[in-house]
Amino acid sequence: MDFAAQGISGNFSPIDWVIVAVYLCGTIVIGLVANRYVSNMADYVVAGRALKSYLGVATLIGTEFGLVSVVCGSQLGFTGGFSALHLGVLGLVVTLFVGVTGVILVPLRRSGVMTIPEYYEKRFGRGARVLGGLIIVVAGLVSMGFFVKAGAVFVMGLTGMTNPLHLKLFMSGMVLLVLFYTALGGMVSIVIADYVQFVVMSIGLTVVCLLGIYHLGWDNIISTVSAGRGEAGFNPFHEQGFGPAYVLYMAFGAFASCALWQTSVIRACAAKNTRTVKRIISASSIGFMTRMTIPIFLGVCAYVFISQHESLKEVFLSEAASKDPERTMMATAVYLGQLVPTGLMGLVSAGMLAAFLSTHDSYLLCWSAVFIQDVIAPCTRGGLSTKTRLILSRLFLLGEGVFILVFGLWYPLGQNLWDFMVTAGGVYWLGAAPVLILGIYWKRASRVGAYLAMVTGFGAFLGFKPVQALVGRLLGSLAVATHCDTLLGPSRMETLRHLELPTPQVALCVAGLAFVLMVIGSLLFSDRHGPPLVEEA
Amino acid sequence: MEFWIKTWTCVLVLNLFIFAGLAIAVSIGGFGDVLSMLRSIRTQNDGQSDTEHED
Numbered sequence: 001m002d003f004a005a006q007g008i009s010g011n012f013s014p015i016d017w018v019i020v021a022v023y024l025c026g027t028i029v030i031g032l033v034a035n036r037y038v039s040n041m042a043d044y045v046v047a048g049r050a051l052k053s054y055l056g057v058a059t060l061i062g063t064e065f066g067l068v069s070v071v072c073g074s075q076l077g078f079t080g081g082f083s084a085l086h087l088g089v090l091g092l093v094v095t096l097f098v099g100v101t102g103v104i105l106v107p108l109r110r111s112g113v114m115t116i117p118e119y120y121e122k123r124f125g126r127g128a129r130v131l132g133g134l135i136i137v138v139a140g141l142v143s144m145g146f147f148v149k150a151g152a153v154f155v156m157g158l159t160g161m162t163n164p165l166h167l168k169l170f171m172s173g174m175v176l177l178v179l180f181y182t183a184l185g186g187m188v189s190i191v192i193a194d195y196v197q198f199v200v201m202s203i204g205l206t207v208v209c210l211l212g213i214y215h216l217g218w219d220n221i222i223s224t225v226s227a228g229r230g231e232a233g234f235n236p237f238h239e240q241g242f243g244p245a246y247v248l249y250m251a252f253g254a255f256a257s258c259a260l261w262q263t264s265v266i267r268a269c270a271a272k273n274t275r276t277v278k279r280i281i282s283a284s285s286i287g288f289m290t291r292m293t294i295p296i297f298l299g300v301c302a303y304v305f306i307s308q309h310e311s312l313k314e315v316f317l318s319e320a321a322s323k324d325p326e327r328t329m330m331a332t333a334v335y336l337g338q339l340v341p342t343g344l345m346g347l348v349s350a351g352m353l354a355a356f357l358s359t360h361d362s363y364l365l366c367w368s369a370v371f372i373q374d375v376i377a378p379c380t381r382g383g384l385s386t387k388t389r390l391i392l393s394r395l396f397l398l399g400e401g402v403f404i405l406v407f408g409l410w411y412p413l414g415q416n417l418w419d420f421m422v423t424a425g426g427v428y429w430l431g432a433a434p435v436l437i438l439g440i441y442w443k444r445a446s447r448v449g450a451y452l453a454m455v456t457g458f459g460a461f462l463g464f465k466p467v468q469a470l471v472g473r474l475l476g477s478l479a480v481a482t483h484c485d486t487l488l489g490p491s492r493m494e495t496l497r498h499l500e501l502p503t504p505q506v507a508l509c510v511a512g513l514a515f516v517l518m519v520i521g522s523l524l525f526s527d528r529h530g531p532p533l534v535e536e537a
Numbered sequence: 538m539e540f541w542i543k544t545w546t547c548v549l550v551l552n553l554f555i556f557a558g559l560a561i562a563v564s565i566g567g568f569g570d571v572l573s574m575l576r577s578i579r580t581q582n583d584g585q586s587d588t589e590h591e592d
Contacts, residue, residue: 054563054566188578191571195568195571235541287559290552297549
């Protein structure tokens with residue numbers, strides 16, 4: 001998109017580029033320094049289990065509050081209005097519940113495992129570990145598939161960098177930078193980079209929010225959303241907005257993101273003791289709330305700002321534009337590019353790029369650690385030496401980098417980025433929820449039940465719009481081939497060919513099915529494994 | 538709708554205040570934790586290499 005041709009110009013200047021460059025150079029130094037502290041796999045994956053409360057909070061928020069959360073949240077705020085804030089409230093309430101009770105995470109930390117599949121092996125045998133590890137890596141990598149694209153779209157809107165080649169080179173450079181310092185320093189460099197990102201980003205975003213209220217005016221924000229979106233812009237249960245099924249799905253998603261998602265679990269496992277686990281998770285509940293509320297509010301501000309500027313309104317709020325996820329992803333970045341003054345813009349951009357890096361580093365390290373520790377190592381006779389594990393881990397990191405660079409280029413998003421990511425993660429957590437919950441707290445949970453639940457998680461793929469389109473076409477062809485088309489009639493055939501299933505309902509059905517299959521499988525095929533982990537502890 | 542407007546206003550204001558407080562506390566406390574983590578890893582690694590030498 002050529003902003004200049006549309007009459008849109010931003011505030012990004014050479015001074016801002018200098019601020020960004022200084023920050024990026026600092027990140028390289030962190031990788032080099034951290035590398036001196038890494039001598040074994042425990043240093044590399046869980047920073048020698050030496051994480052204390054403040055740093056644990058900074059690194060957990062730093063990872064989960066990335067540029068992608070900013071893009072997702074702002075897109076939801078831009079398209080859904082204030083009602084999207086229910087995601088922030090769910091993040092707070094659910095994470096606080098997990099932190100205070102220590103549910104799942106405390107037993108996992110006590111068991112001394114580093115990854116969730118390690119727990120699977122302790123409870124359900126080696127096969128469950130390998131299968132669980134593979135599912136985590138697949139779900140994790142697919143959910144990351146749009147990270148680079150989302151980052152690129154945001155950088156484009158913020159800086160006004162419209163040359164596609166420059167943008168590709170810049171984003172590739174950013175991915176290389178993450179790979180460089182993650183491969184060198186592992187978790188040690190990640191926690192330091194996350195800490196720096198937390199400081200820069202929290203200052204930048206708080207200032208930007210206050211600036212938005214000051215420029216637009218609170219009453220103006222409320223009245224514009226009310227006029228444009230109606231009650232659905234405020235009430236999350238309104239049928240024309242998100243609706244009750246979506247809210248329920250997101251409550252489950254909030255639980256998964258703090259108690260089941262490997263990047264959260266790895267931090268709990270890296271904590272000094274179980275008391276620290278509870279403290280880190282409880283304090284992080286503020287972060288889990290803020291990572292949604294601030295971006296959503298920025299998205300709402302962008303909606304108000306854009307709807308009051310005719311040239312921007314045509315680009316971002318026309319009938320066609322509001323159905324284009326890439327366009328709605330960019331709206332907040334363009335708004336920030338217009339609002340934030342030079343200098344502060346550099347700080348905000350550095351914070352955003354830091355957020356881009358900090359999410360990538362943790363996720364890339366996490367999936368490579370799971371792949372090597374839980375998929376490759378258990379399949380090799382005699383095990384792998386520390387040196388081999390580190391080399392393989394770094395090679396896998398490189399492969400992950402290539403995958404996330406390529407995936408976003410060919411896959412058509414077709415839905416909100418947040419919904420895509422939650423659904424992709426659902427391939428893992430919709431199946432993992434019963435395996436972990438019942439595995440820890442139900443004595444009779446068995447290996448067969450665990451396998452059934454894990455595999456059921458793949459049903460989450462049906463929540464993707466392009467997959468639904470593909471399934472619809474296949475079912476349509478099948479109906480024609482089996483002569484069922486005459487039986488169904490033209491209108492039903494049309495519905496079948498253009499299959500559209502609501503993502504929240506699909507996910508909730510998959511979750512229910514996974515729980516049922518876990519229970520049935522366990523009751524029908526019990527095994528002689530030890531008691532649940534919570535009793536061992 | 539009034540209920541939701543008041544709710545979201547309270548949520549945003551409280552969130553901004555609490556997050557600002559948390560950011561200040563974590564920024565100060567986290568710096569000490571970084572130094573402590575690096576010291577702890579160095580001590581662990583020194584201990585390991587001493588044991589290896591003794592072996």
